[in-house]
Amino acid sequence: MYIIKNAIQNIARNKGRNILMGIIIFAILLTSAISIIINITTDEIITDYKSRFGSEVYLNFDSERWVAEGKPQEGISMPTPKQYIAFSESEHLQRSVLTGYMLFTPDGFKFPDKGNGSANTGGGSSGNGGIITEASQDMLIAEDHVLESADFKNGIRRIIDGKEYREKNECIISKTVADLNGLTIGDIIKIKDITENSDESIALKITGIFEDYANPQDDEFAGMLGANKCDILTNFDTAVACKWFETAGQVNAIYFLKSPDHLEAFQKEISEKGLSKFYRAATDEITYNQIVGPVEGLSKVTNTFLVVVLVLGSIILILLSTLAIRERKYEIGVLRAMGMKKGKVAIGLMTEILVVTIICLVLGLGVGSFAAQPVANSLLEEQIKIAEEGSVLGGGSIILTPMTNNGTELETLSEIEVRLSGGAILQITLIALFLTIISSAAVIVYITRFEPMKILSERN
Amino acid sequence: MNVLTLENASYRYDGTTKDVPRNINIEFEPGKVYVIMGKSGAGKSTILSLISGLDTCTGGSISYEGRNLKSIDRDNYRAKDIGVIFQSYNLLINATAIENIILSMNISGAKDRSKKQTAIALLNRVGIDDETARRKVLKLSGGEQQRVGIARAISHDPKIIIADEPTGNLDNDTAETIMHILCSLAHDENKCVIIVTHSKSIAENYSDELWGLNNGRLVFIK
Numbered sequence: 001m002y003i004i005k006n007a008i009q010n011i012a013r014n015k016g017r018n019i020l021m022g023i024i025i026f027a028i029l030l031t032s033a034i035s036i037i038i039n040i041t042t043d044e045i046i047t048d049y050k051s052r053f054g055s056e057v058y059l060n061f062d063s064e065r066w067v068a069e070g071k072p073q074e075g076i077s078m079p080t081p082k083q084y085i086a087f088s089e090s091e092h093l094q095r096s097v098l099t100g101y102m103l104f105t106p107d108g109f110k111f112p113d114k115g116n117g118s119a120n121t122g123g124g125s126s127g128n129g130g131i132i133t134e135a136s137q138d139m140l141i142a143e144d145h146v147l148e149s150a151d152f153k154n155g156i157r158r159i160i161d162g163k164e165y166r167e168k169n170e171c172i173i174s175k176t177v178a179d180l181n182g183l184t185i186g187d188i189i190k191i192k193d194i195t196e197n198s199d200e201s202i203a204l205k206i207t208g209i210f211e212d213y214a215n216p217q218d219d220e221f222a223g224m225l226g227a228n229k230c231d232i233l234t235n236f237d238t239a240v241a242c243k244w245f246e247t248a249g250q251v252n253a254i255y256f257l258k259s260p261d262h263l264e265a266f267q268k269e270i271s272e273k274g275l276s277k278f279y280r281a282a283t284d285e286i287t288y289n290q291i292v293g294p295v296e297g298l299s300k301v302t303n304t305f306l307v308v309v310l311v312l313g314s315i316i317l318i319l320l321s322t323l324a325i326r327e328r329k330y331e332i333g334v335l336r337a338m339g340m341k342k343g344k345v346a347i348g349l350m351t352e353i354l355v356v357t358i359i360c361l362v363l364g365l366g367v368g369s370f371a372a373q374p375v376a377n378s379l380l381e382e383q384i385k386i387a388e389e390g391s392v393l394g395g396g397s398i399i400l401t402p403m404t405n406n407g408t409e410l411e412t413l414s415e416i417e418v419r420l421s422g423g424a425i426l427q428i429t430l431i432a433l434f435l436t437i438i439s440s441a442a443v444i445v446y447i448t449r450f451e452p453m454k455i456l457s458e459r460n
Numbered sequence: 461m462n463v464l465t466l467e468n469a470s471y472r473y474d475g476t477t478k479d480v481p482r483n484i485n486i487e488f489e490p491g492k493v494y495v496i497m498g499k500s501g502a503g504k505s506t507i508l509s510l511i512s513g514l515d516t517c518t519g520g521s522i523s524y525e526g527r528n529l530k531s532i533d534r535d536n537y538r539a540k541d542i543g544v545i546f547q548s549y550n551l552l553i554n555a556t557a558i559e560n561i562i563l564s565m566n567i568s569g570a571k572d573r574s575k576k577q578t579a580i581a582l583l584n585r586v587g588i589d590d591e592t593a594r595r596k597v598l599k600l601s602g603g604e605q606q607r608v609g610i611a612r613a614i615s616h617d618p619k620i621i622i623a624d625e626p627t628g629n630l631d632n633d634t635a636e637t638i639m640h641i642l643c644s645l646a647h648d649e650n651k652c653v654i655i656v657t658h659s660k661s662i663a664e665n666y667s668d669e670l671w672g673l674n675n676g677r678l679v680f681i682k
Contacts, residue, residue, distance in 0.1 A: 002566035
């Protein structure tokens with residue numbers, strides 16, 4: 001106990017040396033704290049985005065490979081609906097979102113003529129959910145959990161009567177179709193195979209009626225593509241169960257891997273299940289880099305900064321403590337001559353450094369937690385500038401605003417909120433301990449090498 | 461009964477071929493003042509280093525209460541059984557006189573509950589007043605530092621007190637006071653006091669046994 005008490009008294013007795021040591025340790029811990037606080041936040045962001053972008057997989061046509069192999073005509077057709085469904089059963093997937101598109105002919109009910117306003121006994125148009133489009137042949141688009149689709153989420157559509165379909169052969173229809181045909185909740189409608197002379201048909205029970213608030217003039221893409229908003233929505237299984245789905249249906253799939261690490265295994269599995277070699281499972285790297293690139297740059301800068309500070313700081317501390325030990329030779333000699341054991345002398349000197357380090361640690365964490373945010377903002381701003389300059393110099397390509405699968409815009413990360421977490425405190429404390437050990441190393445080596453008389457005689 | 465015995469004790473410095481001192485035979489008893497005289501370089505301080513356990517002899521042996529110093533814990537021996545008064549004081553200069561004494565008591569493992577009071581009493585005994593006792597050693601005169609050194613040497617109540625040129629840096633009056641203190645420790649408190657000096661007056665006036673060191677050999681004088 002007296003060793004610790006004496007060590008603390010010694011700090012006050014040797015103010016000059018300890019203040020100098022403290023300033024260096026504080027500087028190292030402060031810069032480490034700022035770097036680590038920023039790093040942990042950026043790592044969390046990167047991990048989050050990586051898991052989101054790295055897990056979300058599409059089947060893309062590999063045009064480079066196709067061109068490289070001489071543009072063969074074989075194997076370039078899209079995977080079949082059956083294949084899409086088979087791929088979705090992979091054990092590497094956490095879940096998959098399948099959307100079905102199927103042509104049909106309405107049977108015994110009519111659609112509004114969207115071209116001239118008159119009624120038409122045709123189908124519906126595309127959108128999320130099971131949909132019957134208007135045309136000579138209408139299109140059914142089927143998707144589970146329709147209320148989670150962009151139109152319903154964004155308030156463009158809203159169920160005004162009844163509820164979402166839950167079971168097979170249930171559907172929801174637009175208010176326009178309901179009013180035109182006098183349909184209400186619980187009524188049954190029938191849709192038929194588009195093939196001539198085919199008797200195939202299915203009956204759909206209406207569970208809900210929705211209102212569409214979209215202004216058709218705002219829907220530029222719908223106009224461009226000649227598509228219309230769907231008026232009948234049903235679930236995926238209903239569409240797939242139709243016998244004519246194989247010939248008149250298509251599937252669009254987004255697969256969500258259990259983790260990005262499963263990508264290779266998933267690719268292998270779907271290749272074995274018959275996916276053409278010109279298609280590959282791919283993540284959205286461009287969007288990922290566009291959004292997370294500056295944050296990754298920031299992380300690299302702070303990591304490099306941390307390593308440089310630690311290396312240089314450690315060297316300075318070793319030099320300083322070596323010089324300090326020369327100054328303290330006499331003191332060590334006196335203590336040893338008085339009979340203090342080597343270990344206790346070392347503990348005393350280490351305690352001094354430890355107390356100085358703890359004070360610096362508290363100050364470093366306090367100042368660091370406040371300073372990290374402006375430093376992060378400044379560095380991130382710099383990274384965004386660099387990224388923007390890079391994209392302009394790289395050919396001035398048009399940068400489209402990245403979108404998520406449900407159509408929500410994703411913005412490049414222009415600011416991050418850094419905070420002092422438990423993990424950061426632990427890491428900085430470990431660095432502080434490392435600095436204590438580094439600073440004490442010279443002391444311990446010196447004490448174990450020399451006998452008191454030698455130390456005193458050298459001093460004298 | 462002998463408290464300390466040197467049998468053919470010799471010491472050879474690294475890189476030399478001659479033992480200095482060599483074949484030292486002497487027995488120290490409690491209650492006496494031993495003075496060892498000799499010229500500079502005769503090996504006086506080396507003998508004190510060996511006796512105080514700061515170094516070990518390269519030939520022969522030194523025994524404390526029958527136990528060879530080489531085989532006992534010499535840190536413990538220095539902390540508890542022996543008090544050393546160094547020629548150059550060897551005090552902690554940034555600490556106060558009181559702190560120096562308390563630290564010595566702590567190292568020896570003294571159980572005294574009022575160490576500060578004991579330290580002040582010890583310092584008073586060697587002529588250091590309370591105010592001086594609270595000053596940093598760095599700010600004390602040579603004589604005051606020597607007194608603090610003596611107080612420290614006796615702070616843990618050792619059986620042997622060794623003094624290396626204890627009056628070398630002091631004026632005559634202070635030197636006389638210091639020597640009276642050392643004699644008192646031997647005669648009144650039954651300590652074994654070993655003084656190394658080149659001062660004839662000290663040797664003649666204060667020794668119970670006087671030994672001379674000549675060419676590395678120890679010779680009994682009176």
